[in-house]
Structures are given as structure tokens and as C-alpha cells.
Amino acid sequence: MEHASASEGDTLASPIGRASGGDEPDGARWQRLLAEAIRDPQELWRVLDLPPAALPAARSSAKLFPLLIPRGFAALMQVGNLNDPLLRQVVPLAEESQAHPGFVRDPLRESGAGHAVGLLQKYQGRALLVTTGACAVHCRYCFRRHFPYADLPRGRRWWSDAMAALAADPTVSELILSGGDPLTLPDSQLAALADDASAIPHLRRLRIHSRLPVVLPERVDRAFLSWLGASRLRPVVVIHANHANEISDDVTAACRRMLEAGAVVLNQSVLLAGINDRVDALAALSEALFRAGVLPYYLHALDRVEGAGHFQIEEGTAAGLVREMAARLPGYLVPKLVREVPGAASKVPIPW
Ligand code: SF4
Numbered sequence: 001m002e003h004a005s006a007s008e009g010d011t012l013a014s015p016i017g018r019a020s021g022g023d024e025p026d027g028a029r030w031q032r033l034l035a036e037a038i039r040d041p042q043e044l045w046r047v048l049d050l051p052p053a054a055l056p057a058a059r060s061s062a063k064l065f066p067l068l069i070p071r072g073f074a075a076l077m078q079v080g081n082l083n084d085p086l087l088r089q090v091v092p093l094a095e096e097s098q099a100h101p102g103f104v105r106d107p108l109r110e111s112g113a114g115h116a117v118g119l120l121q122k123y124q125g126r127a128l129l130v131t132t133g134a135c136a137v138h139c140r141y142c143f144r145r146h147f148p149y150a151d152l153p154r155g156r157r158w159w160s161d162a163m164a165a166l167a168a169d170p171t172v173s174e175l176i177l178s179g180g181d182p183l184t185l186p187d188s189q190l191a192a193l194a195d196d197a198s199a200i201p202h203l204r205r206l207r208i209h210s211r212l213p214v215v216l217p218e219r220v221d222r223a224f225l226s227w228l229g230a231s232r233l234r235p236v237v238v239i240h241a242n243h244a245n246e247i248s249d250d251v252t253a254a255c256r257r258m259l260e261a262g263a264v265v266l267n268q269s270v271l272l273a274g275i276n277d278r279v280d281a282l283a284a285l286s287e288a289l290f291r292a293g294v295l296p297y298y299l300h301a302l303d304r305v306e307g308a309g310h311f312q313i314e315e316g317t318a319a320g321l322v323r324e325m326a327a328r329l330p331g332y333l334v335p336k337l338v339r340e341v342p343g344a345a346s347k348v349p350i351p352w
Helices: 028-035 043-047 054-064 157-167 187-198 222-230 249-260 279-291 315-328
Strands: 120-123 126-130 175-179 205-209 232-239 264-270 295-300 336-339
Touching: 043 054, 043 187, 120 264, 126 157, 157 187, 187 205, 187 222, 222 232, 222 249, 232 249, 249 264, 264 279, 279 295, 279 315
Parallel strands: 126 175, 175 205, 205 232, 232 264, 264 295, 295 336
Antiparallel strands: 120 126
16 A cells, blocks of 8 residues: 555654654754764665675765754654655665766756845745754755855855845745755754744745654754744744654644644655656645644655756656546646756746
8 A cells, every 4th residue: 555654564663763762851852863963874774685786786876965863753764665656765875876867966957046146035925944964864857966065155144134135025935944944953043043034024924944744853843933933923834754654643733733833834755767657646645744734835856967867757747647636636636746946936846
């Protein structure tokens, strides 16, 4: 059955993947879990008992884009199965070194764009702030897998410049925190940022794009929820899950906590060959999200980044999948099929 829960099949026992938490203060626990994430291919192979023949290629692909997988996320994967749909998203493979026509290092041409250097980028009514280059997981299909995050400016200066630009533009009603992943930042910094933003009268919403509620649901702790729920700005959290197996009980609970704190919680996915390119998988994801109180928002066509060509799905196939979803599900469980186009002010819908 496609919609297998994390507890079905031969998955890791919880002591490997899930820490007990104990008396750790908020903030300390998720930061420790992130510090303990799997970074070495050999360790991943050991934990998941993967076929040794694929390890050398994993080692060389991880040199191009490092491996990073929280142990709790690894615990949702089937032991011994290199084709597990969660593992395929994050495991370095030999296919990453194959060239594919049209796949380039900077598919969205960000290197010349404002937010590529950490500055504010404006869309109609919205402003986007790249808060950090860090993530809690490295998705092999990420369009920023070659991004020079080390060049991002550090410290408060760029942030205060961004706030000044926001305050000066009354047309902006929503601030989007992006990255990397903004929830890799400590709550003290995020709360200060939310405070500064809420002092700008024309801002009404604070949107956070994050994969942490999915790959490290412990991140949704009291410290996070307290500033999120206390802000004058209406919070919107856009999580990122691609397969129903990612929506574990812990992830469901984390989403419910965000809803209880007053956030609107949406999901965006990427359509990925070998992971979610069947209507059963996509429908199961929408149903699992809905059970967690989350609405499917976007289904992205893959950004054509070098090293990710093996995830590609033709647009005609993608459109057919969404047509099948629409025939099977209520409209609110059918995400918008879109593609990012360099320079476009918003995502471009793919007709189906
Ligand atoms: S979490 Fe998002 S930004 Fe980070 S590697 Fe994955 S897709 Fe890229």
C-alpha cells in the first residue's frame, strides 16, 4: 500500500532515531538533534543497512553537496531499501554526476538577484528575506545545491537594512522568511525579527518557509510557538513534504501545535521521479496532510539544477497526474502545479 505509515515495514527502532527529550530546555533539544544528524555516508549505510556497492558513489556525490539527514527522519525509512521514497530524496547517488541537457548550476539565475545575497526581494505585496543558508536536511534535488551560501552577509546589519526597506514601502503586507531554512535559527533571533516586523504597521502576515516541522518536528517546541502565537502578524507556515511517509505522528502533532498557535499551515512539494510520481502517492500525501490539518498548496515541477536530472518528470506527465488527482480528490486537496521561471514575479502555473 502506498500510504504506508512510518511504523509499517521494517523501519528503525525508535532509540536510534528519536531522542527521548528528557529535561532538556526548549531550543536545546532540537539543536542537539540537529547536531547529531547523519553527515557521513558510511554512517547512513550502517544505520540503514544499505547495499555496500552504492557507497563509493555516495561518498563522491556527498563531496559535491554534503549529506545531511536528521536521525528521526532516517528512522522513517525502510532498512535495506535504497529506493525508499524518503531516502531517495536525501541520499547521494551516482546519478548526480550524470549530465542532463538544460540542467545548470543556478537554474533560477539567483546569482544576480537581490535575495541571493541576503537582501530583501520584493514581489507584489510581499517581501522575501533570506535569513540563513543553513538547512536541517540536504535534499538532493534542491535548486540551491550549488548556491554560495558562504557569501551571504552575516549579522544584524543586513537585517536592519531589510526592515528599513520594508518600513519604507507601504505596499508590502506580507514578510516571507526563507533560506536555507529560517527555523535553523535560534528562537531569540526569530522572535526579535518578528518583533521588528510587527512594529511595521502595514505588515499583516509573517510567512515562514521551512522543512524542519517535517524532518525535525521537535523544532516545533514551546519557545517557537510562544513567539509565533504572540506576534501581531498572522503566521503562515509553509512546510515541505513530498511523500505521505513523511507525515509521521510526530509531524502531525507538530502541525497541530502550529495550528493551535494560530498559524495557517500549508505544504509545498516537488514532483520527483521515483518518489511521488504516481497518483496514488500524491493522493496519499494530500490525505495525510489533511489529517494533520495542513492543506496542499504547491506541487512544483523540478528546478533544472545540475545533479538532479534523474528526478525529472515531463510536464505532460505532471499535468496528467494532477488531472487524475482532481478526479479523485476534493479541490482543496489538489495542489497547484507550478514551475519557477527566472525573473517571473510569481510561480508560473502548468496547465492540466
Ligand atoms: S530544505 Fe529546502 S532549501 Fe534546504 S536543501 Fe531541502 S529543498 Fe533545499
